[in-house]
Amino acid sequence: MKKAVWTLGVLFLAAALLTLPAPAKAEMYLEAYLGANLPDNFNTAGDIAGYAGPTEHDRGTFPGKGDAAVIGGLKLGTWFVPTGFLGYSYPDWMKYFGFYTDFSFHRLDARQNRYLDTYSIGGVVQETGFNNFSSEGTVATWAFMFAARYGFFPDSEVPFGRLQPYVAVGPAIMFSTQTPKFGTYTPLNPGSESSVDVALAVDAGLRYMCLKNVSVDLSFKYRYAQPSYSYAQLSPDGTGFVNTLKYSPTYNLFSFQLGVAYHF
Numbered sequence: 001m002k003k004a005v006w007t008l009g010v011l012f013l014a015a016a017l018l019t020l021p022a023p024a025k026a027e028m029y030l031e032a033y034l035g036a037n038l039p040d041n042f043n044t045a046g047d048i049a050g051y052a053g054p055t056e057h058d059r060g061t062f063p064g065k066g067d068a069a070v071i072g073g074l075k076l077g078t079w080f081v082p083t084g085f086l087g088y089s090y091p092d093w094m095k096y097f098g099f100y101t102d103f104s105f106h107r108l109d110a111r112q113n114r115y116l117d118t119y120s121i122g123g124v125v126q127e128t129g130f131n132n133f134s135s136e137g138t139v140a141t142w143a144f145m146f147a148a149r150y151g152f153f154p155d156s157e158v159p160f161g162r163l164q165p166y167v168a169v170g171p172a173i174m175f176s177t178q179t180p181k182f183g184t185y186t187p188l189n190p191g192s193e194s195s196v197d198v199a200l201a202v203d204a205g206l207r208y209m210c211l212k213n214v215s216v217d218l219s220f221k222y223r224y225a226q227p228s229y230s231y232a233q234l235s236p237d238g239t240g241f242v243n244t245l246k247y248s249p250t251y252n253l254f255s256f257q258l259g260v261a262y263h264f
Contacts, residue, residue: 027083027095031075031217033259037106040066040252057120065111071221071255073104079149095160096150100168102143102201104221106255108176110135132183139253141223143172143201157212164207164215174199174225180247190231190245199225199251207261217259225251 077100080090110133117131147168151161179192205219231245 027081027263028078029075029100029215029261029263031077031259031261032073033075033217033219033257034070034072035219035255035257037069037071037108037253037255039068040254067107067109067111069107069109071104071106071257073102073257075100075102075259075261077101077145077147096148098147098149100145100147102145102203103141104143104255105138105140108137108139108178108251108253110137110180133180135178135180135247137176137178139251140175141172141199141201142175143170143199143223145170145201145203147203149207158209162209164209166203166205166207168201168203168205170201172199172201172223172225173197174223174227174251176225176227176251178227178229178247178249180229180231180245182245188233188243188245190233190243193229193231195227195229197225197227199223209263213263215261215263217257217261219257219259221253221255221257223251223253225253227251 077098079098080094082090082092082095118128119126145168147166149164149166151158152163152165154161174197175194176197177192177194180190182188182190200223202222203219205217207215207217209215226248228246228248231243231247233243233245234240
């Protein structure tokens, strides 16, 4: 999954660069960044059905505590300056607006957690108790961002302004995997599953033009998505029943990044 996602991102960037005209005069940029995805609480609804029998169920809400992780990614973007993208002549006021696509990747692991588990047969609760839950996962996000900026400290080399705060918002496609472990009455390790979901992405950043064609970018990223993972595992107690498991987290992902961009 990880290799395939990175390959997709590289191919996309290569294809986008090939569309540029030789004398590209647009204010375009390619940026690489690295940062930290912050710890996150993602309360998740879960259902372990068919445990030891077709009418038996375990249900619980798993208070996942995500671990901090390193995030890395690439941006390819343009500002709508008068000598614009692919040579289109935008009005001067559109220089405050732009678009970029952002591809990022990081791990998303949930440390060991205790959750309240309800065990029932035929819909009748038999007992409740605390069990353990943990998971290992990855998240790759491909976002399509509409941005606005403002310039401070203009000079002859950078007429728009060397210091450029910006905000951006847009839809994203989130590719994620999770490999959970449920500490039920008999521990369940159902393996890894993936989910592809539409997400919301929001960015805020501060770019500084060190040179005419080189900038540094300090940014904050937020992403929201509701993936769902479904699993099936033969019950380990020897009864022959198949446990079906559903894990449905809500991701509110926050990260900070530092990037370096080349402008062309």
